[in-house]
Amino acid sequence: MKNTPARFMRIAAAALALALAVTLTRERAGAYVPPISILRIGMYYGGNTLTSANLQNVDGSGSGFEFGYFDQATREFISIGAVTYETRITMMRDANMYYKSESGSSGVYVQEKVGDVVVGCFHVQLPGSFGDFNSADAVARQYNGGFVKYDNGVFYACAGDYTTRAGAEDALASLGAGGSVTSGTQYTIAVAITGTGRVIFEFDCGTSHALGVRPLASGAEKPMTWFKGLYYYGAFQYYRPSGEDLRVINFVSVEDYLKGLLPAEMSNTWPIEALKAQAVTARTYAMGRLGAHGSNGFDMCTTDHCQVYQGSRYANETTDRAVDETAGQYITYNGEICETYYASSDGGATEDVENVWAQPLPHLRGVIDPYEADVASRVSGYNWTVKYSPSELTARMRGRGYNCGTIVSLTVTQYTKNGNAYSVTMKDDNGRSWTFKKDDVRTTLGVNSIRLTIGGGTQPGAVEAFSGRVYANSGTAAQELEMSGLYAVGGDGETQALPPETLYAINGSGETVEVGASTVGSVKTESSADGKIDGKFTISGTGKGHNVGMSQWGAYAMAQRGMTYLDIIHFYYTGVEIG
Ligand SMILES: [Zn+2]
Incomplete structure (x- = not known):
């Protein structure tokens, strides 16, 4: 037929x-007020952790990093006063870690001996402890390879890293400054200058805090940071609670998250009204996914299990504008935040949710x-x-x-x-x-x-x-x-x-x-x-x-016909309010 x-x-x-x-x-209801403004996006976790994770300031955007941790309730970065002006750093487990260069990238650190550049796990810890970073740093700077270690709220000055305890004990004796030889625990994370064997910082707060690293801005613009070929807004968390490799989470504001999401979920060439519909839909969807991966310590993953996110690499003026022009807008029904499911295309008709999943x-x-x-x-x-x-x-x-x-x-x-x-x-x-x-x-x-x-x-x-x-x-x-x-x-x-x-x-x-x-x-x-x-x-x-919910290609088609993002959202989500 x-x-x-x-x-x-x-x-x-x-x-x-x-x-x-x-x-x-x-009727216009009061605008929805989100419970948080920072999202935790899981990038490497579970069976996909990293032996080492590099960061690099985007030129002209950042000029070094500061260390700290994240407040568990507000998710705000809490600085411990420790900073580095190195622009290429790598976080890794506190083991003997060998640098392996990789063409086209910053390289990685691995536990197999693949060359002579190595970060050793034995350290000379100098006498005394300090209540702030600068005091410990002033002592550490007097020694070759000196660095500061933050251990459960206390700062220590260390001198050098060695691959054997005997090597560190020899160094301890020849320095003649007293102190002891130490090595890390299962929780310790070492930070080195990428591509070198030079440790610049260590962090160990057991299971009470995970290491946070935030880029220092070099100008008025929000700093962006390279990580594995993509660049990101926000800060990063590293954690290894059971002695495993590093779990990496991006702590990013809702609006900056969306700027990365739009070109990945749609495309930076799509019509602005479709992108705006996606921005509001994804912003709303994110609020329903807070803690979706809570057992792994974050809200959303980077795949279409949650929402596709690849940092801000593919953002452009159009996708950024779609986020900015809808900033803070959420989709509600009777004043409650909505579960705004969406999918690539509906083939001609979407469906009542209870005919696909469980609850109407x-x-x-x-x-x-x-x-x-x-x-x-x-x-x-x-x-x-x-x-x-x-x-x-x-x-x-x-x-x-x-x-x-x-x-x-x-x-x-x-x-x-x-x-x-x-x-x-x-x-x-x-x-x-x-x-x-x-x-x-x-x-x-x-x-x-x-x-x-x-x-x-x-x-x-x-x-x-x-x-x-x-x-x-x-x-x-x-x-x-x-x-x-x-x-x-x-x-x-x-x-x-x-x-x-x-x-x-x-x-x-x-x-x-x-x-x-x-x-x-x-x-x-x-x-x-x-x-x-x-x-x-x-x-x-x-x-x-x-x-269920919005068709992304349908949104594209509606935008092409001259309809607005409000038309698109009201078409796919029945009886909702936007604000
Ligand atoms: Zn997920």
Whole structure:
């Protein structure tokens, strides 16, 4: 079938959305006040810790670093007065660490002997202790390789680092200044000048504080810092509570975080209104993710498990402006911060959240998306097909723990009113069956979205949705309209009542077709009974993502049509307020 009911519906809804306008009045609630202004972004943790982690001031932006820790409640950096004017430093565990140069980067320190440049773990600790950094530093400076160690609130002056205890004891004797030979604990972090064996600072506060490092600004601008080929705003935390390698966390203000996020989640070439919608959405989403990785000591990771973040490397004037022009704006519903899920594309319709995950939320209602199709041709993989032979699907299910016979049929058993797959059922050759619902449809089948059909056919719910639900777009929001009392403006300027049984839309071939109640139920006309086409289970669909909340490509399309970020947010999140 060339022109599916689903397609009619999208075209018709798009036409209506443009033709009609409604005025909405909204009560303005008090602006949301976030509980914190600094986010903790986990960069290296768990099984992905680092033996060493370098930092380098971005030229003209920073001129050295200060050391301290972070207040656990406010997350503010608390300086302990220790500073270095070295612009390239590396944090590492307090072991014998050999420098390994790497082309195109600052190099790393490793425990294998890979060269002669080494940071030793045995130190000469000079007599006495100090209440402040400068007093300890004044003593340490009198010795070759002198540095200050901060140990649970007390400063010590040290002289040199050695790879053996005997070497350090020889040095202790020849210095003749007294003191003792020390080495670190499982918590100690040494800081060296990158590329050298020169220690400049050590930090050990057990499990009470983790080391914080903040760049010193060289001018009025906020300093930025290179780390592993990307640059970042904010400060960094290093921690190794169980003697492991370094966990690295970026402590960054919400607004600076967003400046890094926008070009990673979208692109710095996208329309400003789409970027602004993403800024407000991501800012709001972040508040719902505070402590999401709390057991690892941070809020959000840098992948799409939370939100994609690559420092500020790809930020430009447009993405920064999108953040600045929406600064401090959050999405709320009845005064409460919203869970603003979003995904790459919805394939034509988003979905009520309870049809994908567990709990219903009033602002996460599925909408028919008449915009995204504008840009479908430029989204790679927008239309997708996945095929499984019976033996492939059987193996897949067994691999997922199902003790099934050969799968003989795969069908969609229920669609939502928006035409997304709600449940699919598989049957095996022993007559047993399994039904998968909601997001399990996507994961079980290994496909990109729940906007799909199996064995051909069309998405039925879309027609039903059209007959019962029509949306108009005002300057600020999409609103569902009653089907009675609709009017359309004809080409001659005449306004006419628009009962549903005489609605017409233009299809993709340029033909005018009737779209009325009579088409409801003309569903899955091409579906094969068992889901197979030419012997293979054939799953076809559109879009990529979980179908809940904003479509990023839909936002792009709406911005291209001249709509604002407020239009975009109100379209994808039902009944929300922005401020
Ligand atoms: Zn995460």
